[in-house]
Amino acid sequence: MKNIIVKLILVTVIITIFIPQCIFANSTKELNDIKGHWAERDILELIAKGAINGNPDGTFKPAALVTRAEFVKMLVTAIGYNQQSGSFFKDTEKHWADIYIDTAAAEGLLTTYFNGDIFVPDAPALRFEIPEMICKALKLEESATANPYSDKDLITKYTIKLYDEYIMRGSVENGKRYFKPNSMLTKAEAAAIINRIVKYK
Numbered sequence: 001m002k003n004i005i006v007k008l009i010l011v012t013v014i015i016t017i018f019i020p021q022c023i024f025a026n027s028t029k030e031l032n033d034i035k036g037h038w039a040e041r042d043i044l045e046l047i048a049k050g051a052i053n054g055n056p057d058g059t060f061k062p063a064a065l066v067t068r069a070e071f072v073k074m075l076v077t078a079i080g081y082n083q084q085s086g087s088f089f090k091d092t093e094k095h096w097a098d099i100y101i102d103t104a105a106a107e108g109l110l111t112t113y114f115n116g117d118i119f120v121p122d123a124p125a126l127r128f129e130i131p132e133m134i135c136k137a138l139k140l141e142e143s144a145t146a147n148p149y150s151d152k153d154l155i156t157k158y159t160i161k162l163y164d165e166y167i168m169r170g171s172v173e174n175g176k177r178y179f180k181p182n183s184m185l186t187k188a189e190a191a192a193i194i195n196r197i198v199k200y201k
Contacts, residue, residue: 030058037062039188042195051077051194062188069097069121071130071185072110074194076100079137079201081107089119097121109133125190128181131158131168134193138201140165154181167196 031054034040043060046052051074054060081103088105092098101119104110113129135158142157143164149155159179162168170179
């Protein structure tokens with residue numbers, strides 16, 4: 001009986017140690033929809049760091065929209081915060097990303113645009129929601145420089161700071177630079193931003 005118990009314990013230890021490594025290795029090698037994509041390098045580097053994951057079917061879906069919960073999870077993981085729990089939002093208590101959202105809130109990242117008791121974790125992340133969160137995570141002060149964008153609304157000093165630091169720089173169209181604050185982020189765009197954050201810090 002003792003031998004059986006010992007064998008069971010050994011098998012459990014082996015599974016615990018080696019299966020996650022196999023899954024992790026497969027997640028980097030089996031992504032079948034990012035080859036040649038402009039964000040391929042960012043995606044693979046973040047997967048190697050454990051900041052993001054591929055899907056079980058071997059895809060990453062770079063053009064899919066990233067949710068608030070997904071972006072917060074990526075940011076919290078990239079910065080390397082110790083996970084914290086709390087009761088910050090009523091609608092995240094049973095959500096898969098609850099621990100990451102609670103950690104971000106406890107670290108003071110979720111303030112101006114998330115100051116109620118509802119977070120709406122599965123809503124698409126909007127570009128104007130991101131800069132303050134990132135600046136606070138990187139401990140960056142608001143910028144004192146002029147707005148480089150043709151957009152006027154929802155361009156904050158934090159938005160401009162990320163432009164200054166080459167973390168988020170919008171896009172150039174017809175000779176004008178736009179931030180497009182109300183636009184949603186794709187997973188590829190989020191991966192590129194998060195990878196710049198990793199390298200910046």
